[in-house]
Amino acid sequence: MSVLEESPDSPLKKRPPAPRWSDIWLKNTKPLKHVVLAMQLQSLASKDPKSQTLIPHFANIDRTLLLSDELLLTILSKLPLSQRKSNSLVCRRWLNLQGRLVRSLKILDWNFLVSCRFITRFPNLAHVDLLNGCLFLPRNSEILLTHRMVSTQMSSGFCSNLDLLEENLLPVEVVDKGLQVLANGCPNLRRLVVINASELGLLTLAEECLTLQELELHKCNDNVLRGIAACENLQILKLVGTVDGLFSSSVSDVGLTILAQGCKRLVKLELSGCEGSFDGIKAIGQCCLMLEELTICDHRMEDGWLAALSYCENLKTLKLLSCKRIDSYPGPDENLGFCLVLERLYLQRCQLGNKKSVRALFRVCEAVQEVLVVDCWGLDNYMFTFASVCRRVKFLSLEGCSLLATDGLVAVILSWQDLETLIVVSCKNIKESDISPALATLFCNLKELRWRPEAKSLLSSSLVGSGTRKRGGKFFKRT
Template identity: 80%
Template sequence: MSALKENVDPPLKKKKPPRWSDIWLKNTKPLKHLVFSMPLQSQTLIPNFPNIDRTLLLSDELLLDVLSRLPLSQRNPNSLVCKRWLNLQGRLVRSLKILDWEFLDSGRLFTRFPNLTHVDLLNGCLFSPRDSGILLTHRLVSVHMSSVFCPNCKFLQENMLPVQVVDKGLQALANGCPNLRRLVVINASEFGLLTVAEECSTLQELELHKCNDNVLRGIAACENLQILRLVANVDGLYASVVTDIGLTILAQGCKRLVKLELNGCEGSFDGIKAIGQCCLMLEELTICDHKMDDGWLAGLSYCENLKTLKLLSCRRIDSSPGRDEYLGFCPALERLHLQKCQFRSKKSVRALFRVCETVRDIVIQDCWGLDNDMFKFASVCRRVKLFSLEGCSLLTTEGLEAVILSWQDLESLTVVSCKNINESDISPALATLFAILKELRWRPDANSLLVSSLVGTCMGQRGGRFFKKT
């Protein structure tokens, strides 16, 4: 019994399922064949792999040309495709508004957007709470503000970056964007602007906020500057002073100016005269909320090539313009635009139209104090072809008719929101004028029926009849 051994079958071992790594390593020959053949057959193999980026076959220059032809609305989605497209889209960006100053100070701006030509630093120079739901909007700037606000203080002036920090940023910008063509900045000094002028020889447009006479010394080196916007003082936001000294420095340094806008600037006849004598290419002058001394209007006659004059939000024109023989006129002036101005003095309004007697287009919008007695001075402008009147409630139909009938070349007339101009007062002479106008927009009030009554007539055709024949 002891010699007999019990035959016991050993336990069966379960076979392990094959692993993907074993199968992969046992079949290396086809893999090697595939790897070595890819460089030679890449064009035939790529269609079998839809996840491979086919744009890798395109050079950066060719892909940039493709991306540049796409609509601007697709710019942000395209930059999310991959890092390469992000960098390429950055090279296509030419204009940028900086909201975070650290983005400029760290140098990431120039790495991300190396080809910038238009940079707006206005909001980046201001301390503004991003999570605030209060938005302060002005014609010149929009910025978020905290709930604690004193109406008597200069809000933006107390929330600006120091001048030294702004100048340092301008120096970095000048070095990183040598092809800069347009710049918007606030609270800079003459040293920061001088750096931009020296490094960015292609700078053509500059918008400068909170500037003074000393700051204007820095832009005198901008030899190719063509468009300049100076904002010295804005009530409730910030305050600075530009006088005749600064205007003279500006005139002698920027002789290629084509457009000039002065906001809240002081000065007088001497400053405007210097601009007219030195800036011979000046074609458009905009004066907004000026603080100029009496007699400045006479300086406009020295702007011999001026074609457009705009007065915006001026509380007064010129209280003492002087005698007519000293006023002169602008020989090349074609357009006069008056918006939100206050006509307080007949003498100043008379002098204004006297200086602008050669204009062909007159636009008056939301101006306070314009009545029949003041508007009659516009009859001195004999060459008017286009006249637009909007939001002037003191002018009557009689006062309007007395002037526009004297304009023999009038072709286009617009009258909107002038409640004292009534259709019932339209004379036969004025109706005849309406018939021969090339363009008429007549809506003095909400109850105006003239436009609907002209449907089906020959209005709008030079020499056409006022009523359609039946």
């Protein structure tokens, strides 16, 4: 049996069939994709009654029309916040989608709030600030009022009672109407800042916005707190009663008691410019069992309120800000008590020149582990000795304490066996030359040390050799 072998030039070898035009056309489908895309876009445009023209060129095709709103929202949410403004200018569809991504907004124009544009433009708002929107903004005014809470233009008229914002606030009825519109349009609201609201406006807000967790209320009084008490899920609350030079209002023990009985889930509470006494703070401590942080700013409370802090059994952070006095007559030591689980004491811009106040404060906070004192007047060597009762301190930060000297600091911190971090900044009476061997040994055992007590000397040493001191010689000469 013979075997027939095929050679390359053999006429018996099968040759591939000649290509057909249909095969070539189907393999090169790239032009077909553009045609199909154009047909789909034209079909979408024909369904839109506002679109009456076809897309003439492939370069002008908006390929995002093929994406659903949900998918395009996901893409836009991944872009940085700096591009949101430019993205909203692409087209009307992107403008509406970008508005659905906005969660926080500061209202400057009250008419925009009460109009239906507010709800349709930003349907998913969670944080709203109405502070500047509740003010009249006079046109062509050259007077600009800037405060840590608000910055706005003011009228040129003279206000006799020196409360500059009183005459520029919107009426209470207008503010309540805006709160009603906000409550109906933003049921998922979680944070709100407002001024000059009434009990009725806050009740409407509490009924519609069940998820409201953070509220900052300016120009507050006892009657307004009846509405706040209806916010059962409120966790963070800031009450501003009186601000010298801006507006005045009154929050007393009556309002604090109403607040305590209604808002039992409070975790953080700040009382700024509020009145009250032992009874109001006691009610908060007994009812708000979840309270962990209490901030007292520029208080007007009666003497003896410090003893009520011991009723806040879960209080972990106590902040005193801009207080002209702490507690002039706190009462006997056996009635003070102390906060069992307090971890952090923060004092800023307070006057600590009263012996009874400072002694009672550290007595109540003797379980504290972190102490921060910033720009407080009156804290000298004698006043700082009262801090020696705080045996558990691990973190100490002193900044701007100009009356405290080195020996006063050493006398206290050497008795703290658990001290791990020490920060001393801009305390001019604490000299590096007064460092004793015991203090140097303490420095070696610390986990963190930031020692810059004499900022002036550090500045002078950094200017050596730069010739900065000589540059003004030709302008300022002794005669």
